[in-house]
Amino acid sequence: MSQKFSFAFGAACVAVALLAGCGGGGGGGGGGGGLPIGPPIVLNPVALSGKATYDSVPNDSGPLLYANTTVKPVRGATVEVLDASTSAQLALTTTDDNGNYTVSVPANTNIAVRVRAQLTRTGPGATWDVTVRDNTRSDALYSMQSASFSSGSAALTRDLRADSGWGGSGYSGTRVAAPFAVLDTVYTSMQKVLSVAPASAFPVLKVFWSVNNAPSDGINLSAGQIGTTFFFNSGSNGRQIYVLGKEDVDTDEFDAPVIAHEWGHYYQSAFSRDDSIGGGHSMDDRLDRRLAFSEGWGNAWSGIALERSNYVDSKLPQQRGGSPLDLSRGPTSNPGWSRESSVQAILWNLNRQAGFKPIHDTLTGFQFRSGAPVTSIHAFAAAFNATSPGNASALNSLLSAQNIISNDAFGAGETNDGGLPTVTGVLPMYQALTVGAMLNNVCVSNVAGTGNKLGNIAYLRFTAPANRDYQVTVGGAAVPDFDVFRGGEIARSGNRVSLSAGEYVLAVRDAAMTSSSASPVCLSVLVQ
Structure with missing residues (x-):
């Protein structure tokens, strides 16, 4: 039978004679712990088994296809059996890949089964802790719960199904399936990584979805004003993904490529490196190189993880809007390193030809x-060719198809300046800077847009000769701004940065540049 939502706010764990220890309750802010080392000791046990499923609404080409809804298993989720009178936890387990669970419970006891929107594994081997929560209800953990029933004295079965809530022309019931659909896309993404790195330790991830989460200009997360579906690493609060859920506007819970794309950014944060500047962008934009790579990776990853060749995102009334993006193809004009569709086509096709392992290893x-x-x-490309030289020719062919030349990690020899209209100062990819010597004519431009577009930021490379503090001066800008990189962005204090001897990249811009600013603006840069 279908279930209603049950929000777990962390009821007190009551120790009773039948409970060997208190398992983690689903907390509004805590997320619960790992599964206990051994199952609770149950006297006069009764075998309780069942299957947890959710309604899955497919999205093949953009719009959601409610008429083609199927029932899928809730995989890897936490299942707890509760005493219906005291809410004490009597048993704890997880569903298998078919959504099945089996536990021992005390006989002749009124109980309820709760399935949390939570994936938890404490090892040995791979580990993870993923929860799906409602950011508009004090970050409550989603779950579905059965009605109470007597365990009796013989083996019994209790299945739970999360209903989509769709009534034919709109949502008429509680959208219980939504958080479990999101959870399953995360599970699929993790399984792809585990297929090549089976001992991976996934950092804690909190995913926030709500029927109130809507596009907005301003951000008020607790009110559902989240702007768009996005990932960010909030530091002390950990890695988080926020997901749109506003009916008739933009819902993403069944848009698996959208969820997988954001999980791809989580992957970069957890296991790799992402220097992306972030910000708004479209498929038609010529982007800053960091953003183009990050977004192209996210798109490609959605296809790699989900084993599909298109990216889709439903929207508009009844979720009937949306169109597919072919992940295998780059742009029809101005292909190159500044286009996320060029990057996605390279990475998606590289996975088809070489497999995911060399990409992951890179x-x-x-x-x-x-x-x-x-x-x-x-x-x-430079790292991939060094990691998997046997696949270098395949990658080079894909790069050439997108009009990209890659002789080394700095893009030496690149001749693609982004196409028309011409953006000043794009090539070479990195200008050489000598510590102690002023470098002039470092030009930035707003021709391709502002903020995070091609030409907004100029890149320099320099070698710090000794371990010490360095001062960076950027002249000619209304609001000079810079960042220093090696192995990611390096923290600085004002215009001073502490560096060890070695090679670095300096990214400079005029933070005051707008679409109406005179362009180009040519800067002078001094590191001393």
């Missing part, structure tokens, strides 16, 4: 993660 390897060049398709 992204998690020392050269890509620790080098001075910022994350870009050039840095990836």
